[in-house]
Amino acid sequence: MEGFEYGNDGPSLILAAVDGSVTSLRAGAYAAGLARRQRSELVVITVTTTPALSAMAADAVTVLTQSAQELGQELQQWAKQEMHRLELQARFVLVHGDPYLEIVRCADELRADAVVVGASTKAGHRLVGSLAGRLVKAGKWPVTVVP
DSSP states (O other), X not given: OTTOOTTOOSOSEEEEEOOSSHHHHHHHHHHHHHHHHHTOEEEEEEEEOOOGGGGGSHHHHXXXXXXXXXXXXXXXXXXXXXXXXXXXXXXXEEEESOHHHHHHHXXXXXXXXXXXXXXXXXXXXXXXXXXXXXXXXXXXXXEXXXX
């Protein structure tokens, strides 16, 4: 089975998506525990985005993109401190773009064996579909959705 080592029944690389929401922080904690128990490599990805409404004003795009980047850096710094506190090693990826596309790209590039994300708390996602739902439907890797 590709990606799994002989004598190891778990994933060798886990990709955890963390965006600062409560459910994504739970997902990060779950992924860290899983990585520790399975002796897996852990990669934490944060995808910053610019709200669609910002396209109406060119200056707003710049300001919002910079703000999103700063928040993403702060979140990743916090995550690094948590990993250090837990005595765990992790790689950190910070990108800007569409969360679904960037998580898929990163998981494919890293040949992730598992993806861990937080469940969406937005009511509209029941109708349109959430990030987690889209990742599950992609069917490329096992996806754990943490409530």
